[in-house]
Amino acid sequence: MARSRVGIADVAAAAGVSISTVSVALNGVEGARVSAETRERVRSTAESLGYTPNRLARGLRQRSSGIMGFLGENVATTPYAVRMILGAQEALRSAGRLMVLMDTGGDPALESREIMSLRQHQVDGILYASMFHRRVRLPDRLREVPVVLVDAETEDEAVSWVVPDEDAGARAAVGELVAHGHRRIGFVTNEDDIPATRLRLRGYEAARAAAGIPADPTLVSAGPPSTEGGYRGARALLDRVDRPTGLFCFSDVMAMGAFRAATDAGLRIPDDVSIVGYDNLREVAVGLFPGLTTVELPHYEMGAWAARRLIELTSPMPPPAAHARLRGRLIRRESVTTPPHG
Amino acid sequence: MARSRVGIADVAAAAGVSISTVSVALNGVEGARVSAETRERVRSTAESLGYTPNRLARGLRQRSSGIMGFLGENVATTPYAVRMILGAQEALRSAGRLMVLMDTGGDPALESREIMSLRQHQVDGILYASMFHRRVRLPDRLREVPVVLVDAETEDEAVSWVVPDEDAGARAAVGELVAHGHRRIGFVTNEDDIPATRLRLRGYEAARAAAGIPADPTLVSAGPPSTEGGYRGARALLDRVDRPTGLFCFSDVMAMGAFRAATDAGLRIPDDVSIVGYDNLREVAVGLFPGLTTVELPHYEMGAWAARRLIELTSPMPPPAAHARLRGRLIRRESVTTPPHG
């Protein structure tokens, strides 16, 4: 890189002051000790010389690089996860920090090396991100660094984390169906044992109970979290004589399968069956016909929350650990209407 | 961050040698000047002290941070673009570099500030990435820095760039239809004036000509690059009496529309009409039924190519600029078969 040939010393010489004065003037240090006039002169000569500070040098002196690490397992596989990265990056940017991105590919050995690398570069803190909501064990190497987990929880109460409020999301989704008058509502869910599965089921049950609808476990159909799994789960429910009029699907990808299942069963969406998804995976949700009503995952917000938190953690007076469950919005499109026959 | 309390000086003291010897020993500097025995002793004491070098200090001295910048416009909007980032990151990692990620959001003022920020942090070079293949003007601020464009071309012959080989991709897509015996092949394309539009059309024509199929401009139907646009374009072609037996779609999202168009027109895929997409947008391509045969965009490879190139550019003897057009693979799924009636 064409190095900033002009350093603080050049500015000092040109302005006829000492190096320390330049530093103090440019940084607007609090115990001011420099006249307004000098400060102005320094500022303008710095400007005209095209001076740009060298953050490496400053970092060395201040023992803080101004850089945070973002460590994720499989960043590339999960399309919406980028929003998490973006949320973090923008929050960091507005605090004058940079973010270096690393993908561990889920390999613990690699992860360990990458943490080392980040530490050698003197990052001020690390965002440790999961690509889906789960419980993780914090790598030992991260113990001695300010760290915030994104889309993941951990046992250690002393570490901060942020996850989606799955329960509220599911309540919102089912609530939308209830609000349209649905009483028989199926849940096409994921069979994996992850927090989202358990919590969305809880939200589904809560919304049902709140609406005074009696429990019916046969309305819950679990399968693999794929389009295919969604197809099967939905098909099983829609082929019943007392088929549900509304379907809440664990994910948009599963909802995509539910759409096909409805079509194959000769049912129109939303007239014969209303469908709500989860994730707001844009390409899918708007690409489907009709557009899919779904619950957005607060990826951007989680990234931003975690980044802000991390910055606080690296301040002189770090606050105690905090944990957040962030709500995602319900995105209304055209896949929900009132149930048939009234 | 819990600073590396132990520095090179501590190692020197513990090993009973001078600081410079430690540096030389640990870095395995070429004009060796240090006995094997001493080197080993230094290495082991460094190890046992848990010494980790401070890259900030080294960077300051060597005038090179070991960090590259990745500057993109709207990283979050384009799901598959992450692979580009990943490709770059992994290539950089294997060369011992870190990558800081910045999203400009398409705002030139912000972009300019971000470039400044990167330069202050003494990044060794910058990857300037577009989220779709296009021609860009290089920001002035980037003129004085080693830079490689990713998924973008520019006028200046002196700057390196890498883009997908759209022409070859389209030829592969259409060739797949030809190979299955199709002779009437429609092209549902994008109406936007971007390189991909022009080049994929060229590839379509080339494949057609190569198969000895006479030109028929009415088989090309352009529309907005959305599911809706794909629906319209495909519908227009499929409603003709002499409807094509195969459809090449500009993108997977448009192909998603074509799928619906075929269904609405009472045609089965692939028995009545074969469809090929472009992009290999996973959620869509595997979520569709049947699975969509499509051409992959070489995002990962472009990121990796650009990163390797950038590293070379920052070497003592930088090579001249180079430009690459990378091919994407054809991904075969189930949406293509032989044409009906023979």
Place this chain on the structure above:
DNA sequence: ACTATGTGCCGAAACGTTTTGTCAAAAGGT
């Protein structure tokens, strides 16, 4: 007039490395 108290600025010491030049001792050549 003489001490206290600010003010405005500066010199020099960090921060943790790499790198250059030097030097003593050992080895090798005649």
Place this chain on the structure above:
DNA sequence: ACCTTTTGACAAAACGTTTCGGCACATAGT
């Protein structure tokens, strides 16, 4: 035995900042 080279190591000078302590000088207080 003497000169030359090689070897192994080191001291010190960078790299570009921030920051601490202090020094003049002015202002104010008695």
